[in-house]
Amino acid sequence: MEEKYLLFFDIDGTILDNEEQVVPESTIRSIHMLRERGHQCFLCTGRCRDIWPKEILDIGFDGVVGGCGTHIIYHGEELLHHTLPQELQREIADDLVNYHVDGVLEGSAHSYFHREPWMPAVVGFFKEPRPTRDIGRSVSPEFEAGKVEFLDADPLDFDKMALWYDETGDMAGFKAKYEDRFDFIERDPTFYEIVPKGFTKATGIQFVCDHLGVSRKFTIGFGDSTNDLPMLKFTAISIAMGDGNPDIFPEVDYVTEAVLDDGIEKALVHYGLL
Numbered sequence: 001m002e003e004k005y006l007l008f009f010d011i012d013g014t015i016l017d018n019e020e021q022v023v024p025e026s027t028i029r030s031i032h033m034l035r036e037r038g039h040q041c042f043l044c045t046g047r048c049r050d051i052w053p054k055e056i057l058d059i060g061f062d063g064v065v066g067g068c069g070t071h072i073i074y075h076g077e078e079l080l081h082h083t084l085p086q087e088l089q090r091e092i093a094d095d096l097v098n099y100h101v102d103g104v105l106e107g108s109a110h111s112y113f114h115r116e117p118w119m120p121a122v123v124g125f126f127k128e129p130r131p132t133r134d135i136g137r138s139v140s141p142e143f144e145a146g147k148v149e150f151l152d153a154d155p156l157d158f159d160k161m162a163l164w165y166d167e168t169g170d171m172a173g174f175k176a177k178y179e180d181r182f183d184f185i186e187r188d189p190t191f192y193e194i195v196p197k198g199f200t201k202a203t204g205i206q207f208v209c210d211h212l213g214v215s216r217k218f219t220i221g222f223g224d225s226t227n228d229l230p231m232l233k234f235t236a237i238s239i240a241m242g243d244g245n246p247d248i249f250p251e252v253d254y255v256t257e258a259v260l261d262d263g264i265e266k267a268l269v270h271y272g273l274l
Helices: 025-036 085-100 121-128 171-178 201-212 228-235 246-251 265-268
Strands: 005-009 040-044 065-066 070-073 078-079 102-106 111-114 149-150 160-164 182-188 189-194 219-223 236-242
Touching: 005 201, 025 189, 025 265, 040 070, 040 201, 065 189, 070 201, 078 201, 085 102, 085 171, 171 189, 182 228, 201 219, 201 228, 219 228, 228 236, 228 246, 236 246
Parallel strands: 005 040, 005 219, 040 065, 111 149, 219 236
Antiparallel strands: 065 070, 070 078, 102 111, 102 160, 160 189, 182 189
8 A cells, every 4th residue: 555544543442452551562563554655544442532652652642532532632742622510510420329320420520420420340450450462562550649629629620421320320310310411331231331421432533534634534542442333434544453343343354363462463464554
């Protein structure tokens, strides 16, 4: 391929292996080679800025489409940041208590939790780093102690939500109250990623394309999960990681190998970019 592409990479399960919490050396090498050849590389993640891992940013990217399109950075310049009205943030935080829903309210500087979270996935955010294979670049836990705040903080400052629930709560009631203002992306039967309406990874990519004057036909997306579908359906070439959610496989152009089996590098070779 002679053309110069904009490439968009999800983080969790794509750049970063979910189990080992490492980025393979082949992925780091591939990003460097792409940029040397004149392509531009972006992280395209559901994570808000508070938990963009420094170890991954330090690999070297041209920009970040963060928070499912709510926060966009290009070469260190903030191009877009959609914020929620303070009164809406307060209402949501109070309703996590009222409806007994667990999770995290994700922001650019802090993340907000119940003082005593109970869902295992949420409790697990605070555990020590897991042992990693001697490969690539390991990544520290997402939520550093100095950045964690609680739902009673004043003021709040968050952009989107990741919420877990069980039979003790009323997630259906919470969803009914807010689904006219937010999209609820079901990640598994007890987990929703919740994003303000009008914002997706695809809208973020379109914003970048418009800003740079690059046609959509020169975009490539890499992902592994259902929250990547807007990106994968938008980009001209869509690639799923082989150890990702198989529900997305029929929606993409190519299914590559698993993250730690050099999936990103092999896909780039397949398409002639390396």
